[in-house]
Amino acid sequence: MGTVRRSVALLGATGSVGTQTLDVLRREPDRFELVSVAGSSRLRELAAIVREFHVARVGISHEQDRAAVVEMVGPAVEIVVGPEGLAALAASADIVVNAVMGFAGLPVTMAALANGRRLALANKESLIAAAPLVESVRRTPGAQILPIDSEHCAIHQCLAGSIDHPGHPDVRRLILTASGGPFRGWSPEQLATASTADALHHPTWSMGAKITIDSSTLMNKGLEVLEASALFGVAADRVAVVVHPQSIVHSMVEYVDGSVIAQLSRPDMRLPIAYCLGMPDRLDHAWGQLDFSTAFALTFEPPDVATFTALPLAYEAARLGGAAPAWLSAANEVAVEACLDGRVAWRDIVPIVSAVMDSYEAGSLSSIEDLYAHDARARDLARALVEVSS
Ligand code: NDP
């Protein structure tokens, strides 16, 4: 092949995106070298990855876990801890895969971009919350964001023929597809009885718990509207959502002349992960290959926004701008965690987020400190509402 191996930092290595990224790396040892990984609670799995890939640096969340990790990986491996540790790892690899769950992924996004790295971004929460800050840091020479989120990876591919001009004036709309989740077609009465176990049963994708719950409320799609707007510099009112239960069309771009360009593949996250790692090359693995030798149908329908109110909430956060997306995402993280812990019911998630947004206090978002203050305020309000609901 003759190409230089590119170094990869995989942060959130033990999760759903993380383990699928490892699967891609396993098959491409000549292209990529995994130099650092990070995880949080699954230390045994993290240590196994370090041993398999001979990783030099490991990030963990808690100082008290250090001794146990050293015991498993040996003294030669460097261990870094907490948000500063994540930032240090993200600063020093050619490609940084941010597969951390939730707002905890913020240091990865900021440090990768500030150090001119390629950021292969699964962690949508950091981009959504920090959009105004990311806007400037992504202009660092060498910095680049490639989206792993399948819809945004699809749009990235569909925009390949668009003129490279800020705001994409030749594009009328970005059209995100949504599977509709496990509760597609359910009435409000049925949804009032929905259990967390029902919500964890996604029809087309196998993912981590938080994003699976987000898919069931359609908050994931709302977050993805904000993500698309931040990534591609297109206002949220030019980002539409259409329900497509088969999850074959991963998203589309509608140009001003009415042409719609779509990206199709089987739902397999290894395809967008490999796209982000390999760019400008496409890796030869056919993970998403469709079988056109047997008949199949693709259907599209509008989302039921009267029932799934998380979607209009996200558009409202986009309209408010500033820190409103950060508040939405923070409140949602708290409510979903409470749902997964059994402290609130599934039906309580969106009303909690909605109530937090009713209390939204606009304020400056020009520094990381501002962002942490907004995040903490939204979380406090959400936690108080969780207390009342439980
Ligand atoms: P998982 O819950 O499966 O994995 C999350 C990962 O983050 C784990 O490795 C976890 O470590 C790690 N982690 C959590 N907190 C910390 C922390 N404080 N410091 C370091 N690492 C931490 O999530 P997913 O893989 O499903 O999702 C990851 C991100 O990708 C999310 O932002 C999600 O929205 C996005 N995404 C996921 C998709 C999917 O198919 N799963 C699709 C599109 C986007 P540990 O497990 O060891 O505690």
Ligand code: MG
């Ligand atoms: Mg997605």
